[in-house]
Amino acid sequence: MQQQISVITLGIKDLCRSRNFYANGFGWVPVFENAEIIFYQMNGLVLGTWLEDALLTDMKRPAPTASSASSLAHNVPMMDDVEPLMARLIDHGGKLLRPADAPPYGGLRGYISDPDGHAWEIAWNPAWAIDDKGHVTFGL
Amino acid sequence: MQQQISVITLGIKDLCRSRNFYANGFGWVPVFENAEIIFYQMNGLVLGTWLEDALLTDMKRPAPTASSASSLAHNVPMMDDVEPLMARLIDHGGKLLRPADAPPYGGLRGYISDPDGHAWEIAWNPAWAIDDKGHVTFGL
Numbered sequence: 001m002q003q004q005i006s007v008i009t010l011g012i013k014d015l016c017r018s019r020n021f022y023a024n025g026f027g028w029v030p031v032f033e034n035a036e037i038i039f040y041q042m043n044g045l046v047l048g049t050w051l052e053d054a055l056l057t058d059m060k061r062p063a064p065t066a067s068s069a070s071s072l073a074h075n076v077p078m079m080d081d082v083e084p085l086m087a088r089l090i091d092h093g094g095k096l097l098r099p100a101d102a103p104p105y106g107g108l109r110g111y112i113s114d115p116d117g118h119a120w121e122i123a124w125n126p127a128w129a130i131d132d133k134g135h136v137t138f139g140l
Numbered sequence: 141m142q143q144q145i146s147v148i149t150l151g152i153k154d155l156c157r158s159r160n161f162y163a164n165g166f167g168w169v170p171v172f173e174n175a176e177i178i179f180y181q182m183n184g185l186v187l188g189t190w191l192e193d194a195l196l197t198d199m200k201r202p203a204p205t206a207s208s209a210s211s212l213a214h215n216v217p218m219m220d221d222v223e224p225l226m227a228r229l230i231d232h233g234g235k236l237l238r239p240a241d242a243p244p245y246g247g248l249r250g251y252i253s254d255p256d257g258h259a260w261e262i263a264w265n266p267a268w269a270i271d272d273k274g275h276v277t278f279g280l
Contacts, residue, residue: 001167001225004183004214004274006263008148011209027141031278043144044184044275046268055209059251059259060238069151069195070210070258074144085141098200111199118210119199123146128186134144135184135275138171 005045008072011052012116017093018049021114025092026074026085043134052116071111073121075130082108082124089120145185148212151192152256157233158189161254165232166214166225183274192256211251213261215270222248222264229260 012018019038022028028047032039037050056063076082082100090096093115100110100122109123127139152158159178162168168187172179177190196203216222222240230236233255240250240262249263267279 002183002270002274003166003168003180003187004270004276005148005185005187005212006215006265006268006270006276007211007213007261008145009211009213009261026143028143032280039278040143041278043142044273045145046276046278047145052209055211058238058243059209059211059261061209061259069192069199069201071147071149071195071199072145073147073149075146098198103198119201121147121149121199125146128146130142130144130146133184134142136144136146136186138179138181138186140172 007046007048009048009050009055010114010116010118011055012049013052014115015049015051017115021089021093022047022049025089025094043136069119071119071121073109073123075123075125075128075136077124077130079108079124082110082122086110086112086122089114089122094120147186147188149188149190149195150254150256150258151195152189153192154255155189155191157255161229161233162187162189165229165234183276209259211259211261213249213263215263215265215268215276217264217270219248219264222250222262226250226252226262229254229262234260 028040030038031041040047089112094112097111107125129137168180171181180187229252234252237251247265269277
């Protein structure tokens with residue numbers, strides 16, 4: 001069995017608001033968009049932002065469940081990249097959850113939520129290699 | 141800015157129960173584990189399953205928010221792989237959300253939730269290429 005995640009799909013309420021955060025805040029270029037979904041080609045997987053009602057219907061879940069917490073992370077190449085990116089995301093509709101500080105294992109990280117409440121950790125973690133295609137390798 | 145997701149961290153209540161789903165159900169081999177977190181090296185990113193209280197403390201979120209819906213997907217190489225994997229995940233603590241059927245855009249997919257309520261789409265999508273390292277490319 002491949003250790004493989006193909007897609008992360010985030011439910012959103014407003015396509016335009018979400019697009020502003022991802023396309024203008026992160027600066028990511030959509031690979032496909034229509035009136036209900038935007039896809040971004042990522043590092044070996046695809047990110048989708050899809051109107052929440054459509055996603056729930058597709059999953060056959062009647063409502064957003066009180067599911068457990070979760071977080072996505074975007075790691076940056078240098079320590080000095082963390083805070084400017086967090087500021088830029090806040091300028092594009094993100095909300096600050098945790099200002100950047102050093103976690104116990106080293107590096108620097110803070111948390112932002114996107115306009116729909118999905119948490120993003122913005123991190124510099126020198127122990128985790130990132131290659132030129134954005135593929136990330138676990139390290140200690 | 142790299143179009144890159146470094147980590148997906150799922151909040152979980154019980155490490156052993158979650159490990160059974162991911163390590164025995166999906167058959168994924170942990171790259172690191174301790175008493176509160178398990179990491180899996182995936183296709184260019186890392187999957188973490190972390191005790192929910194620790195994740196919430198790290199994010200500085202007081203409680204799991206009523207955040208929007210979200211879903212992860214694992215795509216399989218052949219149509220006939222979808223239902224056996226769904227059955228295997230159910231045998232390891234997953235719950236059926238949607239039995240496998242054909243979506244409007246083709247292929248075959250169903251949804252399972254993990255023991256903590258995180259949704260996984262198990263899909264065969266012939267339009268999306270998967271290479272031998274598990275890197276997935278968007279296609280129409």
